[in-house]
Amino acid sequence: MSLQHVEQPVTIAAHDGRTSLGAEFPRLANRTIVRFLSRYGILITFLAIWQVSSSAGWVNAAVLPPIDTIVTALWNGLAGGALLGDIAISLQRAGLAFAAAVAVAIPLGLFMGQVRAIETALDPILQVFRQTSALALYPVFILLLGLGEASKVFVIFWATLFPLLLNTISGVKQVDPKLLEMARVYGATRLTAFRRVVLPGAVPSIFVGLRLSATTALLLLIASEMIGANKGIGFQVMNAQYNFQIPLMFAAIVILAGLGLIANQALVSLQRRLCRWSNPID
Known part of the structure; x- marks a missing residue:
């Protein structure tokens, strides 16, 4: 058998492989486009309607400017540095308040979830505080702490504390009692059972609280910066509205919307990494 006859089947096989890949590529591309449109199609349609209706004069462009005009203003504000300082101070306020809420709510929630007597004693006052709007208490915080940074950080901390605290308590109480019983049967101490059973079981619920608290932090950030602030994204919203x-x-x-999406996606990614046994809520 000649060398030419030996190489011929290989050549045909390689040709069939290229044909198969060429036929598979359009199918994969169509599947990707369909998946993208199913997720973002409504958003794209909404933005397109906004752009067309404003540009065509169907709505007042002075009140609802076209999308391209907003993008230009955003680019000029970021490239010129006018908005970078506001972003930095807003992130500092929200970050400090959120970190303080995490430092207080998670340990307290884990403790209250484990010790029923402590939960029973603290639950009434916590429910009263939780039902009291942080914005309603903001004037009280201003009287106590002044119009400076302390009152702004504290009102954000106050609002973000309770979603995280209650979700932490709920996560501890939802741990399967059979797992705790099995840990005791195998001789696990109370501390070991907490580290190996209670804490991992409560982590998904804690992350739900973290995501709720991050959203609440940005909402209260806007409100606090609209009152008595001269710097920040919330201040820029009010100042731009006053100056038309x-x-x-x-x-x-x-x-603000972008910061919220980034914070939420970062927490979702961290939850997926830490909770491989659980499907995070998207």
């Missing part, structure tokens, strides 16, 4: 700089106002709102 509507594209800049919407640009600041887009930044």
